[in-house]
Amino acid sequence: MLKLNGIRKSYPGFSLDCSLEVLPGRITGLIGANGAGKSTTFKAILGLIRPDGGEIELFGRPGTSLTRQDRRRIGSVLSDSGFSGYLTVNDVIRILGAFYPDFSEDSFRRGCGELSIPLNKQIKDFSTGMKAKLKVLAAINHGARLLILDEPTAGLDVLARQQITDLLRGFMEEDEERSILVSSHISNDLEQLCDDFYMIDCGSIVFHEDTDRLLSDYAFIKTERAALSTLDRSHILRVMDEPYGCRLLTDQRQYYIDNYPRLVVERASMDEFIMIMLKGEKL
Protein backbone atom coordinates (compact mmCIF):
# COMPACT_ATOMS: atom_id res chain seq x y z
CA MET A 1 0.00 0.00 0.00
CA LEU A 2 2.72 2.46 1.07
CA LYS A 3 6.45 1.98 1.02
CA LEU A 4 9.18 4.44 1.94
CA ASN A 5 12.64 3.45 0.90
CA GLY A 6 15.46 5.57 2.33
CA ILE A 7 13.54 8.85 2.24
CA ARG A 8 15.97 11.62 3.11
CA LYS A 9 15.35 15.24 3.96
CA SER A 10 17.79 17.64 5.57
CA TYR A 11 17.13 20.85 7.45
CA PRO A 12 19.65 22.80 9.52
CA GLY A 13 20.10 20.73 12.68
CA PHE A 14 17.91 17.83 11.55
CA SER A 15 17.99 15.16 8.95
CA LEU A 16 15.49 12.44 8.13
CA ASP A 17 16.41 9.03 6.75
CA CYS A 18 13.33 6.87 6.88
CA SER A 19 12.21 3.52 5.49
CA LEU A 20 8.90 1.92 6.38
CA GLU A 21 6.05 -0.06 4.88
CA VAL A 22 2.30 -0.07 5.43
CA LEU A 23 0.65 -3.27 4.24
CA PRO A 24 -2.95 -3.61 3.00
CA GLY A 25 -5.43 -4.23 5.79
CA ARG A 26 -3.04 -3.02 8.49
CA ILE A 27 -2.93 -0.08 10.85
CA THR A 28 0.67 0.97 11.30
CA GLY A 29 1.76 3.36 14.02
CA LEU A 30 4.66 5.78 13.95
CA ILE A 31 5.86 6.82 17.38
CA GLY A 32 8.62 9.10 18.50
CA ALA A 33 9.39 12.14 20.60
CA ASN A 34 8.64 15.71 19.48
CA GLY A 35 10.99 16.62 16.65
CA ALA A 36 11.86 12.98 15.92
CA GLY A 37 10.71 13.30 12.30
CA LYS A 38 7.13 12.02 12.32
CA SER A 39 5.57 15.10 10.73
CA THR A 40 8.41 15.42 8.20
CA THR A 41 7.79 11.80 7.18
CA PHE A 42 4.05 12.45 6.79
CA LYS A 43 4.69 15.60 4.77
CA ALA A 44 7.03 13.71 2.46
CA ILE A 45 4.38 11.03 1.88
CA LEU A 46 1.72 13.66 1.18
CA GLY A 47 3.93 15.58 -1.25
CA LEU A 48 4.08 18.69 0.90
CA ILE A 49 7.88 18.62 0.93
CA ARG A 50 10.34 17.33 -1.65
CA PRO A 51 12.66 14.65 -0.28
CA ASP A 52 16.38 15.04 -1.01
CA GLY A 53 16.56 11.34 -1.88
CA GLY A 54 14.91 7.95 -1.59
CA GLU A 55 11.70 6.58 -3.01
CA ILE A 56 8.07 6.67 -2.01
CA GLU A 57 5.71 4.07 -3.43
CA LEU A 58 1.96 4.50 -3.06
CA PHE A 59 -0.59 2.02 -4.42
CA GLY A 60 2.26 0.35 -6.28
CA ARG A 61 3.42 3.40 -8.20
CA PRO A 62 6.09 6.06 -7.51
CA GLY A 63 4.90 8.86 -5.26
CA THR A 64 6.04 11.40 -7.84
CA SER A 65 3.68 10.08 -10.51
CA LEU A 66 0.43 9.79 -8.60
CA THR A 67 -2.71 10.51 -10.58
CA ARG A 68 -5.59 12.62 -9.30
CA GLN A 69 -7.49 9.36 -8.80
CA ASP A 70 -4.66 8.02 -6.63
CA ARG A 71 -4.69 11.17 -4.52
CA ARG A 72 -8.43 10.83 -4.05
CA ARG A 73 -7.76 7.48 -2.43
CA ILE A 74 -5.69 9.10 0.33
CA GLY A 75 -7.34 10.63 3.37
CA SER A 76 -5.16 12.81 5.55
CA VAL A 77 -5.23 14.45 8.94
CA LEU A 78 -2.49 16.87 9.96
CA SER A 79 -2.01 17.81 13.59
CA ASP A 80 -1.56 21.53 13.02
CA SER A 81 -3.56 22.17 9.86
CA GLY A 82 -7.07 21.67 8.56
CA PHE A 83 -9.88 23.38 6.70
CA SER A 84 -9.87 27.16 6.98
CA GLY A 85 -11.40 28.32 10.25
CA TYR A 86 -13.62 30.71 8.27
CA LEU A 87 -15.53 27.83 6.69
CA THR A 88 -18.52 26.05 8.17
CA VAL A 89 -19.14 22.30 8.03
CA ASN A 90 -21.79 22.93 5.36
CA ASP A 91 -19.07 24.62 3.29
CA VAL A 92 -16.78 21.65 3.90
CA ILE A 93 -19.52 19.32 2.58
CA ARG A 94 -19.73 21.33 -0.66
CA ILE A 95 -15.95 21.39 -1.02
CA LEU A 96 -15.45 17.68 -0.35
CA GLY A 97 -18.28 16.89 -2.74
CA ALA A 98 -16.48 18.83 -5.47
CA PHE A 99 -13.07 17.26 -4.82
CA TYR A 100 -14.15 13.66 -4.27
CA PRO A 101 -16.69 11.93 -6.55
CA ASP A 102 -17.09 9.18 -3.92
CA PHE A 103 -17.73 11.57 -1.05
CA SER A 104 -20.48 10.11 1.11
CA GLU A 105 -22.46 13.13 2.22
CA ASP A 106 -25.03 11.06 4.13
CA SER A 107 -22.39 9.23 6.13
CA PHE A 108 -20.53 12.49 6.80
CA ARG A 109 -23.68 14.27 7.98
CA ARG A 110 -24.62 11.27 10.12
CA GLY A 111 -21.15 11.31 11.69
CA CYS A 112 -21.44 15.04 12.40
CA GLY A 113 -24.79 14.42 14.06
CA GLU A 114 -23.50 11.55 16.21
CA LEU A 115 -20.43 13.54 17.28
CA SER A 116 -22.42 16.75 17.90
CA ILE A 117 -20.52 18.77 15.29
CA PRO A 118 -22.52 21.89 14.33
CA LEU A 119 -23.04 22.40 10.60
CA ASN A 120 -23.43 26.18 10.46
CA LYS A 121 -20.79 27.37 12.87
CA GLN A 122 -17.40 28.60 11.65
CA ILE A 123 -14.68 26.03 12.33
CA LYS A 124 -12.53 28.60 14.12
CA ASP A 125 -15.14 28.66 16.89
CA PHE A 126 -15.01 24.86 17.36
CA SER A 127 -13.45 23.20 20.40
CA THR A 128 -10.22 21.24 19.90
CA GLY A 129 -12.22 18.00 20.06
CA MET A 130 -14.72 19.11 17.43
CA LYS A 131 -11.93 20.17 15.06
CA ALA A 132 -10.17 16.83 15.48
CA LYS A 133 -13.35 14.83 14.90
CA LEU A 134 -14.20 16.89 11.83
CA LYS A 135 -10.76 16.23 10.34
CA VAL A 136 -11.15 12.47 10.82
CA LEU A 137 -14.73 12.46 9.49
CA ALA A 138 -13.56 14.31 6.38
CA ALA A 139 -10.72 11.83 5.86
CA ILE A 140 -12.80 8.66 6.17
CA ASN A 141 -15.85 9.64 4.13
CA HIS A 142 -14.57 10.04 0.59
CA GLY A 143 -13.66 6.48 -0.32
CA ALA A 144 -10.02 6.62 0.76
CA ARG A 145 -8.01 3.41 0.79
CA LEU A 146 -5.13 4.82 2.81
CA LEU A 147 -5.30 7.20 5.73
CA ILE A 148 -2.28 9.24 6.72
CA LEU A 149 -3.03 10.56 10.20
CA ASP A 150 -0.58 12.79 12.01
CA GLU A 151 -1.57 13.05 15.67
CA PRO A 152 -5.33 12.72 15.11
CA THR A 153 -5.98 12.54 18.88
CA ALA A 154 -3.60 15.29 20.06
CA GLY A 155 -5.02 17.42 22.86
CA LEU A 156 -8.21 15.39 23.23
CA ASP A 157 -9.84 13.98 26.35
CA VAL A 158 -10.29 10.26 26.77
CA LEU A 159 -13.89 10.25 25.45
CA ALA A 160 -13.04 12.15 22.29
CA ARG A 161 -10.02 9.89 21.74
CA GLN A 162 -12.21 6.84 22.06
CA GLN A 163 -14.69 8.27 19.53
CA ILE A 164 -11.89 8.83 17.04
CA THR A 165 -10.48 5.38 17.64
CA ASP A 166 -13.97 3.95 17.00
CA LEU A 167 -14.28 5.92 13.76
CA LEU A 168 -10.98 4.51 12.54
CA ARG A 169 -11.93 0.96 13.49
CA GLY A 170 -15.21 1.39 11.60
CA PHE A 171 -13.28 2.65 8.58
CA MET A 172 -11.09 -0.45 8.60
CA GLU A 173 -13.98 -2.86 9.09
CA GLU A 174 -15.73 -1.61 5.93
CA ASP A 175 -12.97 -2.85 3.62
CA GLU A 176 -10.18 -5.25 4.53
CA GLU A 177 -7.84 -3.75 1.92
CA ARG A 178 -7.76 -0.36 3.61
CA SER A 179 -4.73 0.79 5.57
CA ILE A 180 -3.80 3.49 8.03
CA LEU A 181 -0.50 5.09 8.96
CA VAL A 182 -0.98 6.97 12.21
CA SER A 183 1.23 8.84 14.64
CA SER A 184 0.33 9.69 18.20
CA HIS A 185 1.91 10.82 21.42
CA ILE A 186 -0.65 8.81 23.31
CA SER A 187 0.77 5.33 23.33
CA ASN A 188 -2.42 3.79 24.69
CA ASP A 189 -4.24 4.83 21.50
CA LEU A 190 -1.62 3.14 19.37
CA GLU A 191 -1.64 0.04 21.55
CA GLN A 192 -5.40 -0.31 21.04
CA LEU A 193 -5.39 0.54 17.36
CA CYS A 194 -2.20 -0.54 15.61
CA ASP A 195 -1.22 -3.91 14.19
CA ASP A 196 2.41 -2.90 14.07
CA PHE A 197 4.43 0.19 14.67
CA TYR A 198 7.67 1.91 13.86
CA MET A 199 9.65 4.00 16.28
CA ILE A 200 11.48 7.03 14.92
CA ASP A 201 14.25 8.87 16.73
CA CYS A 202 16.40 11.74 15.47
CA GLY A 203 15.06 11.21 11.94
CA SER A 204 15.75 7.47 11.73
CA ILE A 205 13.59 4.40 12.24
CA VAL A 206 15.07 2.63 15.24
CA PHE A 207 12.52 -0.11 15.79
CA HIS A 208 9.68 -1.99 14.09
CA GLU A 209 7.50 -4.65 15.66
CA ASP A 210 4.01 -6.15 15.63
CA THR A 211 1.94 -4.86 18.53
CA ASP A 212 0.82 -8.36 19.54
CA ARG A 213 4.41 -9.54 19.77
CA LEU A 214 5.44 -6.42 21.67
CA LEU A 215 2.75 -6.97 24.26
CA SER A 216 3.36 -10.71 24.62
CA ASP A 217 7.11 -11.17 24.22
CA TYR A 218 8.68 -7.91 25.36
CA ALA A 219 9.28 -7.42 29.06
CA PHE A 220 11.30 -5.56 31.64
CA ILE A 221 13.77 -7.33 33.87
CA LYS A 222 14.57 -5.58 37.12
CA THR A 223 17.96 -6.39 38.54
CA GLU A 224 21.17 -4.94 39.92
CA ARG A 225 23.85 -3.88 37.53
CA ALA A 226 26.33 -6.30 39.05
CA ALA A 227 24.01 -9.19 38.19
CA LEU A 228 24.14 -8.34 34.48
CA SER A 229 27.25 -10.45 33.99
CA THR A 230 25.37 -13.56 35.14
CA LEU A 231 22.61 -13.12 32.54
CA ASP A 232 22.47 -14.25 28.94
CA ARG A 233 22.54 -10.83 27.30
CA SER A 234 21.84 -11.95 23.76
CA HIS A 235 18.13 -11.05 24.11
CA ILE A 236 18.61 -7.80 26.01
CA LEU A 237 17.79 -4.81 23.82
CA ARG A 238 18.33 -1.89 26.19
CA VAL A 239 19.43 -1.19 29.74
CA MET A 240 18.51 1.81 31.84
CA ASP A 241 19.73 2.70 35.33
CA GLU A 242 17.10 3.05 38.03
CA PRO A 243 17.38 4.15 41.67
CA TYR A 244 17.24 0.51 42.83
CA GLY A 245 19.55 -0.93 40.18
CA CYS A 246 18.73 -1.19 36.54
CA ARG A 247 15.97 -2.16 34.17
CA LEU A 248 16.53 -4.29 31.10
CA LEU A 249 14.32 -4.62 28.05
CA THR A 250 14.06 -8.03 26.44
CA ASP A 251 12.11 -9.37 23.48
CA GLN A 252 12.21 -12.93 24.90
CA ARG A 253 10.14 -12.68 28.05
CA GLN A 254 9.44 -16.39 28.38
CA TYR A 255 13.10 -17.29 27.96
CA TYR A 256 14.08 -15.28 31.05
CA ILE A 257 11.08 -16.52 33.05
CA ASP A 258 12.02 -20.12 32.26
CA ASN A 259 15.77 -19.81 32.74
CA TYR A 260 16.00 -17.23 35.52
CA PRO A 261 13.04 -17.96 37.80
CA ARG A 262 14.32 -15.62 40.53
CA LEU A 263 14.38 -12.59 38.26
CA VAL A 264 11.61 -9.98 38.36
CA VAL A 265 10.16 -10.03 34.82
CA GLU A 266 7.28 -7.65 34.08
CA ARG A 267 5.28 -7.00 30.95
CA ALA A 268 6.19 -3.74 29.23
CA SER A 269 3.59 -1.01 28.88
CA MET A 270 3.88 0.99 25.70
CA ASP A 271 4.96 4.17 27.52
CA GLU A 272 7.69 2.37 29.45
CA PHE A 273 8.78 0.62 26.30
CA ILE A 274 9.11 3.92 24.41
CA MET A 275 11.02 5.45 27.31
CA ILE A 276 13.61 2.69 27.55
CA MET A 277 13.99 2.40 23.77
CA LEU A 278 14.75 6.08 23.47
CA LYS A 279 16.63 6.72 26.72
CA GLY A 280 18.20 3.34 27.47
CA GLU A 281 21.64 2.24 26.33
CA LYS A 282 22.44 -0.72 24.07
CA LEU A 283 24.48 -3.47 25.62
Added chain:
Amino acid sequence: MKGLIIKDICLLKSQKNTMPVFLLLMLWFVLMDNISFVFIYMGMMAALLACGTLSYDEFDRGYSFLFTLPFERREYVRSKFLLGFALFAAGALAACLLVWAAGLIKGNPMPAEDAALSIFSAFLTCALILSVMIPMRIRFGSEQGRIVVFAVFAGLAALVFAAVKLLPPSFTEGLYSFSQANGLLVIIFGLVVPIAVIILIGYALSIKIINKKEF
Protein backbone atom coordinates in the same frame (compact mmCIF):
# COMPACT_ATOMS: atom_id res chain seq x y z
CA MET B 1 -10.33 23.05 -9.62
CA LYS B 2 -14.06 23.17 -9.02
CA GLY B 3 -13.41 22.40 -5.36
CA LEU B 4 -10.93 25.27 -5.07
CA ILE B 5 -13.35 27.75 -6.61
CA ILE B 6 -16.18 26.55 -4.33
CA LYS B 7 -13.85 26.90 -1.34
CA ASP B 8 -13.00 30.49 -2.34
CA ILE B 9 -16.66 31.38 -2.86
CA CYS B 10 -17.44 29.97 0.60
CA LEU B 11 -14.59 32.03 2.05
CA LEU B 12 -15.79 35.18 0.28
CA LYS B 13 -19.26 34.52 1.63
CA SER B 14 -17.83 35.11 5.10
CA GLN B 15 -16.97 38.64 3.91
CA LYS B 16 -20.49 39.39 2.72
CA ASN B 17 -20.86 42.19 5.27
CA THR B 18 -18.36 44.32 3.33
CA MET B 19 -20.42 44.15 0.10
CA PRO B 20 -22.98 46.86 0.99
CA VAL B 21 -20.12 49.23 1.89
CA PHE B 22 -18.46 48.45 -1.42
CA LEU B 23 -21.69 49.12 -3.36
CA LEU B 24 -22.38 52.32 -1.43
CA LEU B 25 -18.90 53.61 -2.27
CA MET B 26 -19.49 52.84 -5.96
CA LEU B 27 -22.82 54.68 -5.78
CA TRP B 28 -21.08 57.63 -4.15
CA PHE B 29 -18.51 57.82 -6.97
CA VAL B 30 -21.35 57.69 -9.54
CA LEU B 31 -23.24 60.48 -7.81
CA MET B 32 -20.03 62.54 -7.72
CA ASP B 33 -19.70 62.02 -11.53
CA ASN B 34 -16.41 60.18 -10.97
CA ILE B 35 -17.43 57.47 -13.45
CA SER B 36 -13.95 56.30 -14.49
CA PHE B 37 -12.97 55.81 -10.88
CA VAL B 38 -16.04 53.60 -10.31
CA PHE B 39 -14.58 51.09 -12.75
CA ILE B 40 -10.99 51.39 -11.48
CA TYR B 41 -12.19 50.99 -7.89
CA MET B 42 -14.24 47.95 -8.87
CA GLY B 43 -11.23 46.41 -10.65
CA MET B 44 -9.06 46.98 -7.59
CA MET B 45 -11.64 45.48 -5.26
CA ALA B 46 -12.11 42.38 -7.46
CA ALA B 47 -8.36 41.72 -7.42
CA LEU B 48 -7.99 42.43 -3.71
CA LEU B 49 -10.90 40.15 -2.82
CA ALA B 50 -9.41 37.33 -4.89
CA CYS B 51 -5.98 37.84 -3.32
CA GLY B 52 -7.60 38.00 0.11
CA THR B 53 -8.56 34.33 -0.24
CA LEU B 54 -4.82 33.52 -0.25
CA SER B 55 -4.63 34.91 3.28
CA TYR B 56 -7.60 32.78 4.32
CA ASP B 57 -5.90 29.71 2.85
CA GLU B 58 -2.66 30.48 4.64
CA PHE B 59 -4.30 31.36 7.98
CA ASP B 60 -3.48 28.96 10.82
CA ARG B 61 -1.13 26.87 8.64
CA GLY B 62 -4.02 26.02 6.36
CA TYR B 63 -1.80 25.55 3.30
CA SER B 64 -0.46 22.19 4.54
CA PHE B 65 -3.86 20.53 4.68
CA LEU B 66 -5.17 22.32 1.58
CA PHE B 67 -2.35 20.95 -0.54
CA THR B 68 -3.10 17.37 0.49
CA LEU B 69 -6.41 17.64 -1.41
CA PRO B 70 -6.53 16.14 -4.91
CA PHE B 71 -5.59 19.01 -7.23
CA GLU B 72 -2.50 20.05 -9.14
CA ARG B 73 -0.50 22.95 -7.76
CA ARG B 74 -0.92 24.91 -10.98
CA GLU B 75 -4.68 24.59 -10.57
CA TYR B 76 -4.38 26.54 -7.34
CA VAL B 77 -2.79 29.47 -9.18
CA ARG B 78 -5.27 29.17 -12.02
CA SER B 79 -8.19 29.21 -9.59
CA LYS B 80 -6.96 32.47 -8.03
CA PHE B 81 -6.65 34.23 -11.40
CA LEU B 82 -10.01 32.86 -12.52
CA LEU B 83 -11.63 34.00 -9.30
CA GLY B 84 -10.17 37.47 -9.81
CA PHE B 85 -11.50 37.63 -13.37
CA ALA B 86 -14.91 36.28 -12.35
CA LEU B 87 -15.18 38.87 -9.59
CA PHE B 88 -14.11 41.52 -12.09
CA ALA B 89 -16.81 40.40 -14.54
CA ALA B 90 -19.47 40.51 -11.82
CA GLY B 91 -18.20 43.89 -10.60
CA ALA B 92 -18.05 45.30 -14.15
CA LEU B 93 -21.65 44.24 -14.71
CA ALA B 94 -22.74 45.88 -11.45
CA ALA B 95 -20.77 49.05 -12.28
CA CYS B 96 -22.24 49.21 -15.81
CA LEU B 97 -25.78 48.87 -14.45
CA LEU B 98 -25.11 51.54 -11.86
CA VAL B 99 -23.58 53.96 -14.38
CA TRP B 100 -26.31 53.25 -16.93
CA ALA B 101 -29.06 53.85 -14.32
CA ALA B 102 -27.38 57.05 -13.15
CA GLY B 103 -27.05 58.22 -16.79
CA LEU B 104 -30.75 57.60 -17.40
CA ILE B 105 -31.76 59.49 -14.27
CA LYS B 106 -29.43 62.41 -14.96
CA GLY B 107 -30.16 62.44 -18.69
CA ASN B 108 -26.49 62.22 -19.77
CA PRO B 109 -25.69 58.55 -20.43
CA MET B 110 -22.02 57.61 -20.66
CA PRO B 111 -20.86 57.03 -24.27
CA ALA B 112 -20.25 53.33 -24.99
CA GLU B 113 -16.64 54.02 -26.11
CA ASP B 114 -15.84 55.78 -22.84
CA ALA B 115 -17.40 52.91 -20.88
CA ALA B 116 -15.37 50.34 -22.85
CA LEU B 117 -12.15 52.27 -22.27
CA SER B 118 -12.94 52.55 -18.56
CA ILE B 119 -13.57 48.82 -18.35
CA PHE B 120 -10.30 48.07 -20.16
CA SER B 121 -8.41 50.39 -17.80
CA ALA B 122 -10.06 48.76 -14.81
CA PHE B 123 -9.18 45.33 -16.14
CA LEU B 124 -5.58 46.45 -16.58
CA THR B 125 -5.59 47.54 -12.92
CA CYS B 126 -7.15 44.25 -11.84
CA ALA B 127 -4.67 42.18 -13.89
CA LEU B 128 -1.73 44.18 -12.58
CA ILE B 129 -2.76 43.69 -8.95
CA LEU B 130 -3.47 39.96 -9.44
CA SER B 131 -0.22 39.41 -11.31
CA VAL B 132 1.88 41.09 -8.64
CA MET B 133 0.00 40.04 -5.52
CA ILE B 134 -0.62 36.35 -6.25
CA PRO B 135 3.04 35.35 -6.76
CA MET B 136 4.26 37.60 -3.94
CA ARG B 137 1.64 36.36 -1.47
CA ILE B 138 2.43 32.73 -2.32
CA ARG B 139 6.18 33.33 -2.07
CA PHE B 140 6.33 35.52 1.03
CA GLY B 141 3.03 34.84 2.82
CA SER B 142 0.44 37.42 3.77
CA GLU B 143 2.49 39.50 6.21
CA GLN B 144 5.77 39.76 4.34
CA GLY B 145 3.93 39.63 1.02
CA ARG B 146 2.08 42.83 1.89
CA ILE B 147 5.38 44.68 2.31
CA VAL B 148 6.82 43.24 -0.89
CA VAL B 149 3.67 44.10 -2.86
CA PHE B 150 3.76 47.64 -1.47
CA ALA B 151 7.42 47.91 -2.51
CA VAL B 152 6.63 46.62 -6.02
CA PHE B 153 3.76 49.07 -6.54
CA ALA B 154 5.79 51.93 -5.06
CA GLY B 155 8.54 51.04 -7.53
CA LEU B 156 6.08 51.02 -10.43
CA ALA B 157 4.62 54.37 -9.35
CA ALA B 158 8.13 55.83 -9.08
CA LEU B 159 8.90 54.54 -12.57
CA VAL B 160 5.80 56.15 -14.06
CA PHE B 161 6.46 59.38 -12.15
CA ALA B 162 10.07 59.44 -13.35
CA ALA B 163 8.98 58.74 -16.93
CA VAL B 164 6.46 61.60 -16.86
CA LYS B 165 9.05 63.95 -15.35
CA LEU B 166 11.94 62.93 -17.58
CA LEU B 167 10.12 62.68 -20.91
CA PRO B 168 9.76 65.99 -22.76
CA PRO B 169 6.23 67.50 -22.74
CA SER B 170 6.14 67.18 -26.54
CA PHE B 171 6.30 63.38 -26.16
CA THR B 172 3.28 63.13 -23.83
CA GLU B 173 1.37 65.64 -25.95
CA GLY B 174 2.21 63.63 -29.06
CA LEU B 175 1.06 60.46 -27.31
CA TYR B 176 -2.23 62.13 -26.41
CA SER B 177 -2.88 63.32 -29.97
CA PHE B 178 -1.97 59.90 -31.32
CA SER B 179 -4.42 58.21 -28.96
CA GLN B 180 -7.15 60.68 -29.99
CA ALA B 181 -6.56 59.89 -33.65
CA ASN B 182 -6.12 56.10 -33.32
CA GLY B 183 -8.49 55.04 -30.55
CA LEU B 184 -8.70 51.35 -31.50
CA LEU B 185 -4.95 50.94 -31.99
CA VAL B 186 -4.33 52.54 -28.59
CA ILE B 187 -6.79 50.19 -26.95
CA ILE B 188 -5.15 47.18 -28.58
CA PHE B 189 -1.50 48.07 -28.09
CA GLY B 190 -1.83 50.32 -25.08
CA LEU B 191 -4.14 48.13 -23.02
CA VAL B 192 -4.81 44.64 -24.43
CA VAL B 193 -1.17 43.72 -25.08
CA PRO B 194 0.11 44.98 -21.70
CA ILE B 195 -2.77 43.18 -19.95
CA ALA B 196 -1.94 39.90 -21.70
CA VAL B 197 1.79 40.25 -21.00
CA ILE B 198 1.25 41.15 -17.34
CA ILE B 199 -1.13 38.21 -16.79
CA LEU B 200 1.21 35.75 -18.50
CA ILE B 201 4.22 36.90 -16.46
CA GLY B 202 2.27 36.85 -13.17
CA TYR B 203 0.75 33.45 -13.92
CA ALA B 204 4.04 31.84 -14.98
CA LEU B 205 5.85 33.31 -11.96
CA SER B 206 3.13 32.09 -9.59
CA ILE B 207 3.32 28.55 -10.99
CA LYS B 208 7.10 28.53 -10.67
CA ILE B 209 6.86 29.67 -7.04
CA ILE B 210 4.07 27.27 -6.04
CA ASN B 211 5.86 24.30 -7.61
CA LYS B 212 8.95 25.02 -5.51
CA LYS B 213 7.08 25.76 -2.32
CA GLU B 214 7.18 23.34 0.62
CA PHE B 215 4.51 23.30 3.29
